[in-house]
Amino acid sequence: MPGQLYKAAAIVGAAEANEIGFLQEPATALQLHIEAIKNLSDQTGIPISKIEGVFSTGWSSELCEHLGIQPKYIDTTAVGGCSFEMHVHHAMAAIHSGIIDIALISHGENGFSARKIGGGGSGNYGRGAGIASPAHEMTMAYGLGGASSNYAHAMVRHMHRYGTTTEDFAHIAKVSRDWAMLNPRAAMYSKEKHPFGGPITVEQVEESRLIAWPLTILHCCMVADHGGAVFVVSPKVAAGLKTKPVWIAGAGESMGHANMLEMDDFTATSASVSAQAAYNMAGMGPDDMEMALIYDSFTITAAITAEMLGLAALGEGHTLWKDGHAAPGGKFPINTNGGGLSFNHSGMYGMPLLIEGYRQLSGTAEDGVNGDPGKQTSARTCVINGTGGTLSTTSTLVLIADD
Amino acid sequence: MTLSISSLSISILSISSGAIWLPQSVNMFWLRLIYCGEELKLAYNTPIPTQGKHTKPFWQGTQEGKLMLPRCQDCNRVHWYPRFICPSCHSTNLEWIQGSGEGTIHTFAVQHLAFGAWAEEAPYVTAYIDLKEGDRMLTVLRGVDPNKPEDIKVGARVVVEFDQASEDMHIPYWRMVEE
Ligand SMILES: [Zn+2]
Numbered sequence: 001m002p003g004q005l006y007k008a009a010a011i012v013g014a015a016e017a018n019e020i021g022f023l024q025e026p027a028t029a030l031q032l033h034i035e036a037i038k039n040l041s042d043q044t045g046i047p048i049s050k051i052e053g054v055f056s057t058g059w060s061s062e063l064c065e066h067l068g069i070q071p072k073y074i075d076t077t078a079v080g081g082c083s084f085e086m087h088v089h090h091a092m093a094a095i096h097s098g099i100i101d102i103a104l105i106s107h108g109e110n111g112f113s114a115r116k117i118g119g120g121g122s123g124n125y126g127r128g129a130g131i132a133s134p135a136h137e138m139t140m141a142y143g144l145g146g147a148s149s150n151y152a153h154a155m156v157r158h159m160h161r162y163g164t165t166t167e168d169f170a171h172i173a174k175v176s177r178d179w180a181m182l183n184p185r186a187a188m189y190s191k192e193k194h195p196f197g198g199p200i201t202v203e204q205v206e207e208s209r210l211i212a213w214p215l216t217i218l219h220c221c222m223v224a225d226h227g228g229a230v231f232v233v234s235p236k237v238a239a240g241l242k243t244k245p246v247w248i249a250g251a252g253e254s255m256g257h258a259n260m261l262e263m264d265d266f267t268a269t270s271a272s273v274s275a276q277a278a279y280n281m282a283g284m285g286p287d288d289m290e291m292a293l294i295y296d297s298f299t300i301t302a303a304i305t306a307e308m309l310g311l312a313a314l315g316e317g318h319t320l321w322k323d324g325h326a327a328p329g330g331k332f333p334i335n336t337n338g339g340g341l342s343f344n345h346s347g348m349y350g351m352p353l354l355i356e357g358y359r360q361l362s363g364t365a366e367d368g369v370n371g372d373p374g375k376q377t378s379a380r381t382c383v384i385n386g387t388g389g390t391l392s393t394t395s396t397l398v399l400i401a402d403d
Numbered sequence: 404m405t406l407s408i409s410s411l412s413i414s415i416l417s418i419s420s421g422a423i424w425l426p427q428s429v430n431m432f433w434l435r436l437i438y439c440g441e442e443l444k445l446a447y448n449t450p451i452p453t454q455g456k457h458t459k460p461f462w463q464g465t466q467e468g469k470l471m472l473p474r475c476q477d478c479n480r481v482h483w484y485p486r487f488i489c490p491s492c493h494s495t496n497l498e499w500i501q502g503s504g505e506g507t508i509h510t511f512a513v514q515h516l517a518f519g520a521w522a523e524e525a526p527y528v529t530a531y532i533d534l535k536e537g538d539r540m541l542t543v544l545r546g547v548d549p550n551k552p553e554d555i556k557v558g559a560r561v562v563v564e565f566d567q568a569s570e571d572m573h574i575p576y577w578r579m580v581e582e
Contacts, residue, residue, distance in 0.1 A: 028456055034487040038495060048493040068490030117456065137452045138484040139541045141574050142529055143514055143521035152512030153531060160510070160557040213513035213526075213552050261484065261531070261541050266510050 008096035009103075011088075013044035017108065026113035030129045033063055033108030040104075052100035055087035056107070061393055062128045063106060065135070065258040070270060072277065073100045074253060074393065128258075135259040147297060148220050150260045150390040152212035155300040157266035159214070162315030166214045169299035170205035171322040173218045173341050176296065178327055180338025182375040184368075187224055188342040219299045221340035221349070228351040230358065244362040249284065249381075250398035252277025260390040267315075271308035271385050271394040278383070278396040279310075286310030289398070290379035291332065291360065293353045295387045296339040305385050306334070309396070333377045336360055337370075350386040350395075357384050361401040447568040448520040454572075458485045460499040465573035470502040470563050472536055483538040504563040506532040506577065508556065509539055513549045526550065532561055532577050545578040555579070 017035040019027070033056070041048050053073030054060040060076045073094050077086050084105060091103035110117075118132060130136070144150055158164055177200045180186035191198040205218040238245040254270035254277070257263050279285050286309060294309070296302035303317035311332070312320055320326045326334035337343040337356040344352055359365040366376035384397040454462050464471030474481045475489035476496040488495050511530035514521070521527070526549040532540045545564070547555050560580050565573040 026456070031456070031487050038488055038493070041493070048488075066486055066490065067488065067493065131453075132455070134455050134458060134484045134486070137455045137458060140450050140452050141568075142541050142543050143449065143517055143524065143527060144529060144541070145514075145518040145521070146516070148516065149512065149514050149529065153510045153529070156512055157510035157557070210513075210515040210526075212515060215512075261539065266531075 009092045015039035026116045029108040053103040055105045061258040168318040170202045172299040173205045175321045175327045176339040176341040180342035186338040186343040221345035226346035246361040250278035250282030253395040255393040274394045274396040282398040289383045293384045451568045470504045472502040481536040505535045509533045542577040
């Protein structure tokens with residue numbers, strides 16, 4: 001008897017870039033991608049705007065931005081030449097489960113032209129166009145460096161649009177520090193652990209060193225070392241384990257852009273879309289959530305995301321922290337590990353979100369190693385949101401505790 | 404005597420026909436000018452883009468002081484950055500038009516922590532500019548005081564200008580204009 005994915009999906013068209021081979025006129029890898037996609041769309045009659053899932057070796061967010069589309073499923077598996085067959089496998093699973101109906105698998109590699117013009121030649125998988133992309137070409141002259149240099153623009157726009165202040169956002173840093181002081185593994189747990197650790201005030205956040213106005217250093221997450229892993233298993237396997245399961249009730253993903261230059265609304269991210277998908281899958285809404293774990297690369301990221309997740313009205317995300325709801329003992333705990341601001345952030349913070357989500361909903365958040373008394377909440381549901389790039393890509397999960 | 408090109412670009416470059424060009428590296432370009440017996444050295448030290456394959460009309464325009472923008476001939480929308488396909492309607496019938504060089508500040512930030520050659524320029528103001536023709540550009544904003552960010556207004560009018568960065572590259576910058 002065939003398996004569940006047997007004939008779950010079909011390949012319905014195949015096309016290539018306009019010119020292939022040893023090109024006289026060199027082409028970039030991005031150009032080869034786009035030409036093939038355009039030709040595939042023409043061949044099948046499927047408009048590019050109807051593409052729901054994009055699979056490529058590390059190019060997906062760049063391709064989506066170039067095409068101006070916001071897919072529901074983004075895969076960048078890049079493990080070498082066999083990646084494209086894996087993309088088919090992953091697309092089958094996504095289609096079978098009803099997440100998407102139309103998946104694009106795309107390839108563009110200028111192995112020959114790269115000798116003349118550089119860029120995405122052989123072995124470039126996993127990196128996209130990088131410095132050969134037109135977005136990079138048109139932005140690299142202008143002195144933007146780390147994430148803070150980009151994100152500051154979002155805070156200024158939020159302040160302009162909603163009348164928020166740096167002090168409003170400073171409360172997020174202060175409350176996150178309060179949580180970190182209940183987490184012995186948090187980098188900023190105490191003065192003993194780190195010279196800048198221990199309690200902070202809103203005034204200190206305001207007056208700390210300027211990184212990118214209006215962001216002072218205490219509005220910014222740290223860059224530390226972190227390693228983490230989780231197992232996701234079937235209910236059958238979960239039933240036979242000594243550890244408690246935490247159920248994944250909903251999941252969704254989306255993206256707005258790859259480069260901040262293409263961010264349409266600097267006060268909104270695609271988390272509104274990814275959250276809606278996750279809530280729909282869970283059959284729940286923001287009012288059913290009892291806590292949240294939000295990627296807080298910067299205080300502004302946390303505030304905007306809270307708004308996108310429906311936890312606060314537009315322009316009022318910061319009030320969750322300012323009014324004390326998000327704080328230890330508050331009615332809606334947020335970032336109970338101390339967040340990227342005060343717990344740990346190594347560059348990609350999505351894994352610590354998963355780990356703290358598991359700990360809180362499995363009742364292990366206060367084990368003396370990863371939590372002191374006061375850190376464990378009574379929450380039975382939790383919304384988690386990760387943000388990638390420069391407020392570019394988002395993924396939302398709804399977790400619920402075991403009965 | 405070393406001067407920043409930003410303050411001198413217009414006056415010096417207008418008489419640069421008598422200049423001796425001495426390119427020393429890809430990322431550093433020195434203009435040595437013998438003028439009235441005094442030697443002036445101009446440097447464009449910050450990163451210079453590499454011209455892409457399909458963006459030449461833009462860079463050619465900047466050489467002539469023109470802001471060329473890609474526009475879709477099917478939906479008439481201007482997009483930025485330059486694409487291989489229209490991000491609005493997915494047509495590949497694209498053309499280049501001369502933009503007005505006018506826009507407004509969409510949002511901005513003041514960079515105090517910077518890297519490489521930009522570290523010497525900090526603090527400086529970066530801004531996203533809403534183009535009069537549509538869509539948005541990134542810039543380092545001129546005509547503003549980085550130590551008085553409260554005086555910089557979202558929505559303020561800006562105009563484009565061009566700096567000669569190397570023999571064949573002129574880089575656009577935007578300047579806030581008095582209302
Ligand atoms: Zn168009």
